[in-house]
Amino acid sequence: MSLAVSEADEARAEVQAQLRYNTARGWVLCGFWLFVFVLRVLWRLPVAAEVLLGLGLWLGANCLYAALLRRCTSLPETHVLALGYLVLELILLTTCVHFLGGVEWSGALFYVLIVGDASVALPTRSTYLVATLAVLLFSGLALSEYSGLVPHRPFLLPGLTLHQNLPWVTLTVLSALGALSYLAHAGARLASAARQRKEALRIAYAQQARELELARSVQAKFLKEPPAIPGLDIAAVNLPAAEVSGDFYDFLPAGDGRHLLVVGDVAGHGISSALTMAAAMMAMELSLQSCNGNGHKPTASEVLGRLAREVDSFLTSRIGGESFITAFFALYDEQEESVVTLDLGHSHVLAYLAASGKAVPPRWVGERYLPLLASHLH
16 A cells, blocks of 8 residues: 555546536536426427527537546646636537526626636636636627627517616626636635645655655565574565554574574554564564573573563563554474474464374463563553
8 A cells, every 4th residue: 555646646536526527517417408498398488499509519518528538647638628628618608698698697607607617627827718718708798799799689588678788788797707707716726725735745645655665665674584494494474454564573593592483463553563563573682682691591481481571671661652562482492393482462373283283272381471561551
């Protein structure tokens, strides 16, 4: 698992977000087309056939946009495609507004939706471009109907002549200019802040990913290759659930032909568990070195008991905290060909007995031990 967020990942996330929004927009267009169809065919209201044609083209463009969007592999491609689609939306919207008499009522509000969409999906400059085009199209339509270049098509409010009233046309154009400009500016500011926050998070995740990768490589160096020990065939593997974890194993010389095999697990996972694991492994190695240097050959039980107490004492005094370590020690003696084990709360350890062909839990005769670092929790 990696926390690094690549540009391809960002592009895929942007595409998925646009597809979700595009699906909702498609259903709205379908519903509006059916509504206009019912008005024209069933109720026989004078709705221009051009409105149905415009909505049908808009719905087709919406489907084509979704198909092309799935092919985008980078953010620039997504932005260019979104800009082209929004421009086409504005043209089709202007056609529908004209045939629905929208210059005399609230037709300009539909432009607000497209400019708002642009502020979310596009960079700041492209958002201002879409807002400028929206103002020009709506204003051009209003002025064209006022001057008579384009015939007015009344629908919802037949009989009104506001499109011929210069103060009304001027107020409508200026209101649309102000509303769309403000929406483009506010939306661009919010979208820019969101993109900056997203970029800061991406950088933070990338930095964390590099740190975790470094921690993983350092932890891998602690996990040694199995040594060649006469009489033993050893294999070991560690598959952490995350980049780093508290699972570990080790092979340490215990002197006088004896070898310590360790399997352990620090509660939790992540950096803190990996650091605790490293401290435990170093404490075990130092404890064995001091045990071997006093000229006395202790018994296997003494070695394991002393090792457990010293490591627990060291970790408790240096680390403490709420964590603990379960571990399993196995001390192998080459000369005696024997294995003495110590279980510190590490369950599910099995010993295979070749004579009987059975796998049984190892037995420990003597003093019982809690997991490492567990004594201060009681």
